[in-house]
Amino acid sequence: MIDDAGVVVAFWVIAVSTVVCALMVAAVRNLVHAVLFLALTFVGVAGIYIVLAADFVALVQVLIYAGAVGVLMTFAIMLTPAADRRNSETIFQAPAAVLAGLVLAIVTFVAYDTEWRISGRDAFPATAASLGEAFLKPYVVPFEVVSVLLMTAMIGAIVLTREEGDDV
Amino acid sequence: MIEQFGRAGFLLLFAVAFPLLPIVASVVLGVFKIRPRKPDPVKESIYECGMVPIGNAQVRYNVRYYVFGLLFVIFDVEAVFLYPWAVTYRQLGLYAFVEVVLFLGILFVGYAYAWRKGAMEWK
Numbered sequence: 307m308i309d310d311a312g313v314v315v316a317f318w319v320i321a322v323s324t325v326v327c328a329l330m331v332a333a334v335r336n337l338v339h340a341v342l343f344l345a346l347t348f349v350g351v352a353g354i355y356i357v358l359a360a361d362f363v364a365l366v367q368v369l370i371y372a373g374a375v376g377v378l379m380t381f382a383i384m385l386t387p388a389a390d391r392r393n394s395e396t397i398f399q400a401p402a403a404v405l406a407g408l409v410l411a412i413v414t415f416v417a418y419d420t421e422w423r424i425s426g427r428d429a430f431p432a433t434a435a436s437l438g439e440a441f442l443k444p445y446v447v448p449f450e451v452v453s454v455l456l457m458t459a460m461i462g463a464i465v466l467t468r469e470e471g472d473d474v
Numbered sequence: 475m476i477e478q479f480g481r482a483g484f485l486l487l488f489a490v491a492f493p494l495l496p497i498v499a500s501v502v503l504g505v506f507k508i509r510p511r512k513p514d515p516v517k518e519s520i521y522e523c524g525m526v527p528i529g530n531a532q533v534r535y536n537v538r539y540y541v542f543g544l545l546f547v548i549f550d551v552e553a554v555f556l557y558p559w560a561v562t563y564r565q566l567g568l569y570a571f572v573e574v575v576l577f578l579g580i581l582f583v584g585y586a587y588a589w590r591k592g593a594m595e596w597k
Binding site: 312313316338353356357359361362365366369370373374375377378381384385386387432434435437438439441442443446449450452453454456457458459460461463464467468 | 476479480483532534535537539540541543544545546547548550551552553554555557558559560561562565566569570573574576577578580581583584585587588591593
């Protein structure tokens, strides 16, 4: 299934557009445009997850990264003064490029050098259903703890962002 | 599963081509001098549904929007956890329903706190 011609074409189209978008994040000089390209990169990564038959991870990628993280980063930039929104040249550019190149080289080396064990079983037909069953049967306590964590995060967000002296 | 996404991807190709085609056609016709070019200040201005645009679109936002952004992230994560439940709802039945009601009930405490503290209000 993964060697299907359509899947291979889809993978290359998605992969190339994702890498181009990621490069544009560093190349464009307007930070607002950079964030929009970053959101597009997240969507591209979601496309790669779909090619890998991980439908739930792809959905989470679109919802959380392209949606929530994209919105938060857009807000963070829109809250800064317009004059500071230039993705301008800094002294960190060369070190950052070297670091990114090193990370790429190491990841590529590990990916080629490791002897990957290939699983005998087929891919999941749809991962969301299996995950739902796991959430609500064996892992029900962690599932409920997540709601406590989310509640804490919500209260924390309100406490931290509330202005001083506007108690109810 | 991947076949269904393949069909959606095919649709995506058309969705990308639809806005791209007029833009490319306009540029190509412009290069061959077939498309007339008569710029005028009104034509060049940003389209705002007939209203006269005021200032730059990328102004500095009010910091209060950030609270809404943070709350949106929480609800987004919550929606992610409801999705697998919704897919398996028919097989799991009442037991799963009670669990999710408990899940939402705990989250509702945070929501009630947000409401009580006036985080949803615009002052």
